[in-house]
Amino acid sequence: MLACPYQRSTLGVIGILVFYYLYWNLYVFSSDSKLREDLSSLQQSYIYIKPSWGYNNSWRQIGSKANHLIYSAYFDDRLDVLETINDHNTKVPIGSLRIIAILPREFKEAITCTVRFEDFVDKSIAIGKVQSLKEHHDYKYAAYSFMCPLYVNRNSTAIHLPQSVAISYPSNRLSQLSPTFMPISYPRDVDQLFAMSRPVVSVCVGPLQQNYSDVLRVAEFVEMYRILGARHFYFYHLSASEEVMRLLRHYQSEGIVDVLQWNVPAELLTQVHFAGIMAQINDCVYRAMVVDNYRYAATVDLDEILIPLKHNSLSIFLRQCDEGRTSAYVFRNVFFYNLDSNDSFSLPAHTHNRFLYSQMKVRRTLEVMPTHQRSKCIVNTQSIIEMGNHFVWRNVPGYTETTVPLSVGLLFHYRDQCINCKAPLMVDYTARRFGSLIWDRVDETCGQVFNESGLCPK
Template sequence: MITNTARGARRSAAILTSAGEMMLMTFTHLTNTRLKKCLLLALLVPCAVYVISMQGPGLVGRYEPWTAIALPRPKGHLHKFFWRARDQELYIYSAIANPHYPISREVNIVFTVMDQARSSSLDCCILLDNRTVFVTPARKYFYYRSINFPVVGDVDEYLHPDDYLARQYTCAIPETGHRIHHATLTSSYCSSDPRDYVPVHYPERVPGGLAICGKVAYGGELDPEKLIEWFEVQKLLGVDKVLIYNLNNPEKVLKVFRHYQKTGFLDLQPYELPGRPYNRTMNDKGMYQFHHDESLAVLECRQRMGGYTYVMSHDLDEFIIPRADIGLKPFFQEKMQQYQDSAGFYFYAEFFVYGWGPTNPEEDMMLTRYRRATKPHWECTKYVILPSRVVSITTHSIFPISHYSTYKIGPKEAVLHHYRDCPHVWKSCKPDDSIVDNIMTRFKLLYPRVLGVRSELGLDVTWSDKKQG
């Protein structure tokens, strides 16, 4: 504490000294007293504001002695992958260090939580060693809202008091050169029980790297054969890492996941649905709670993959495909040269609907069997971001840091391919005004790679005209 305070004091003193010298030099040439007073005020106010801003909210806090003492566990359902705050109905999924935002020159910890308590006052408790805890106010980082309009969103949340909201809080800690290992949130006091503290994750730095946020995979909805094709296409497109959140997937899907985990291509994070009702699932997509259960992983992924230069967010039945025969990295680099203030790019979508039947039933892969699609249009759009320029993301939206913008990529340059059943919101699912898109046939190495993984995993696929989903 003394070191950081002294450092801030020296910095402030230097600024004030320079300002004083400037004023003294100026005043020696002025004779008008009123003008001197105005000039003095004009110089002092900006200096004071600057000095205060240089201290930053990261230095607001206090150090307290801490001793590890095990406490009785809170009553209620125990979870494997979330930490329940001791004094309220708030479940912490992760605490991730962000070195750039929201406060530069300090260590920012972003907590991703499921929050039913919705406390207006939270503190961060940061364990620095086995004897000291740093306590500092937590601030809102990002709140997911199913209705993203001021006031209306607040009313919507008020009408759902029993639901758990996907939220992120942040706090800043003075940079000391040492990594912070554990932290938690509280509305009262810092717990003495080490089990109440969440490990702090430091994202891997991969300059020039490209990652995918694959969202939550759950409940056996995935087809292993299609999943293999999805992974292999992403590798051919130049993706470096895929992050997926695993929720109760069956062994046939986990078998595929383990294969790509072993190669280092897949980061598979365990996931669950904390709070009440216990043992709920994600099968009822009409529930208010579903959107928060799904979106928490999207919010968390932006932080966990924050060390990559580019991060895409889309489902395991979607692909961002450049029209030119190039990889995604050179394509994104080209777009960044064109739009240098960009925080990310959105893409128009083509829907390849299984219910329309295969255009090429003789093919052995889903991606080359189904080539009939809608024309590119603006529906269920997805995107790529530059994490260093983005506050947060939701399933279909980018929230850039101020001074950065987002842009739409025209369908003549790249398109999102979406392979699925007919969306229930469509009035009609007839293939009127559809197109045939053969672009996936350009991946000549895809089929041999898919066959190799199938063979290794013991999957013998026999396609038929009736196999659609």
């Protein structure tokens, strides 16, 4: 049956409108991409004079408001994170400052950034209202990650980069009268500014808290990820035993671990999700990208191992599979439970540290959890704007996340308490293929750190 003339006419008009809409958006996108490409070339033509700075961040109170805190600020040279480019005929962007903070979840005020240069000249940048990171779990306070754009005169040649930044807002008068300035973090090596990221796998570990004391688990975690190709680790210390800190100081002396102060005030711990973990995750991804110029960051907890099933390491997996436009590789979750019985069949007779969870727990849940439910990621740091606990919330345009096929990789989650104790389990010996290395590496490390006994306390 032929369509009625009205239907044909309506569809024709809609088709024309859709065509022009798509054409206009394609034109705008192409023009904007060309503009950003031209500005990027101009951005890299300047001579940059970098201030002195330090990396030892800590939570600092903003003005007079208790539990209004700022932790860090990073110089981000990516122009494609800027939503709009303003006044590019006279002023051009050279990047932005990414600020990590904790504020009330219902915070509605307009924020002003004040950047300070090494000669104590200040410059104010109004950025308006900001949104909290989404995974706040309805707590009173939430993590924030927001951006202050940096512009310079188009005809500049040498540019002095700012040394520190503060934020202020109307209800906090002291934040305006006596700003809390946070040092801005830059690349360790000035030559890495605007350089291509290094294909290094780093690991971001959730905050150590509640006087964390399982030294053996920390040693196994670090050594397993080193076997899997990771080269650097970021630990955030709220509270841990002296034995754990002794082990981390050993790794620091080897240059493979950074231990960062995570001094969330005690009264805030019950009013923000998991000691501010969303701020920690985002801080770590930006730290890996800006300070160390690492391309990859795995965001995991101490009981989680990202296991490649078809490759000998995560670094080999990324080298062979990353085509450059993936924001995150999402590994789906399976559980191993501490309450399950141990399997000591493969335990070497000469081993001193005789419980490694990756080698003793061999039964996992049969069900693989869906993507984004307790999944964890390896991210391309250059693609991230806002990172979540289990997936990416916002990435740079042109990047997309990829779920790792079940035959290629899984997240092995070794939980102390089971989620569903009656869930069917299956035997999985995959992690034992690393047994010939992990037993010896843990024994060697524990022997070096605790040479009196050779044992890492558990």
